[in-house]
Amino acid sequence: xxxxxxxxxxxxxxxxxxxxxxxxFTDSAIYNLQWFRQDPGKGLTSLLLIQSSQREQTSGRLNAxxxxxxxxSTLYIAASQPGDSATYLCAVRRSNSGYALNFGKGTxxxxxx
Amino acid sequence: KAGVTQTPRYLIKTRGQQVTLxxxxxxxxxxxxxxxxxxxxxxxxxxxxxxxTQRNKGxxxxxxxxxxxxxxxxxxxxxxxxxxDSALYLCASSLMPGQGEQYFGPGTRLTVT
Numbered sequence: 581x582x583x584x585x586x587x588x589x590x591x592x593x594x595x596x597x598x599x600x601x602x603x604x605f606t607d608s609a610i611y612n613l614q615w616f617r618q619d620p621g622k623g624l625t626s627l628l629l630i631q632s633s634q635r636e637q638t639s640g641r642l643n644a645x646x647x648x649x650x651x652x653s654t655l656y657i658a659a660s661q662p663g664d665s666a667t668y669l670c671a672v673r674r675s676n677s678g679y680a681l682n683f684g685k686g687t688x689x690x691x692x693x
Numbered sequence: 694k695a696g697v698t699q700t701p702r703y704l705i706k707t708r709g710q711q712v713t714l715x716x717x718x719x720x721x722x723x724x725x726x727x728x729x730x731x732x733x734x735x736x737x738x739x740x741x742x743x744x745x746t747q748r749n750k751g752x753x754x755x756x757x758x759x760x761x762x763x764x765x766x767x768x769x770x771x772x773x774x775x776x777x778d779s780a781l782y783l784c785a786s787s788l789m790p791g792q793g794e795q796y797f798g799p800g801t802r803l804t805v806t
Contacts, residue, residue, distance in 0.1 A: 611791060614794060623797040624783065624797035669736070671736075679741060679791030681728075685735045
């Protein structure tokens with residue numbers, strides 16, 4: 581069974597800091613990995629999708645990396661802003677017959693002005 | 694292009710009742726997945742539909758069921774509601790099963806009293 585862990589569970593940083601969110605998974609046989617953002621009481625917004633053959637993806641101030649062999653992904657947020665405050669979720673899609681996303685519990689990020 | 698829509702957004706039901714939730718995927722998306730989100734368990738996969746067929750099912754009791762229509766719209770039904778069914782139910786769509794990004798709707802907040 582695929583286990584996805586996100587560390588830290590919560591993070592508070594001052595505006596302008598660069599930060600890294602971590603995601604680890606137990607089964608390296610993944611199809612892809614997706615990072616999401618969730619605002620309180622809302623649905624999920626897709627941030628970045630990394631296919632298993634890729635090492636990283638970038639979108640604006642966000643950069644996500646994937647190391648399948650070590651079962652790790654990181655989401656790097658540059659020059660954080662108060663609007664980045666949200667819960668960030670990592671989800672892994674397995675390579676076998678099931679295409680469900682396995683989610684971590686998320687990292688709750690607070691960026692203070 | 695309109696995003697994933699879910700109706701209703703909020704629902705209050707009594708234990709023992711049944712409920713039906715609806716999801717309309719992004720135009721052109723043929724795969725629809727359902728997830729349950731609770732504070733304790735996080736996001737858990739319920740089932741996935743493609744071409745009106747359930748392709749994958751999570752570890753939930755038979756009280757949880759779903760279907761997909763020819764226009765790719767999907768419904769999920771929960772019978773004999775229990776207090777523990779209170780959750781945010783999220784629907785996600787993608788072009789094809791297991792391919793590309795999954796896009797989530799805003800969710801239906803179900804409260805069982």
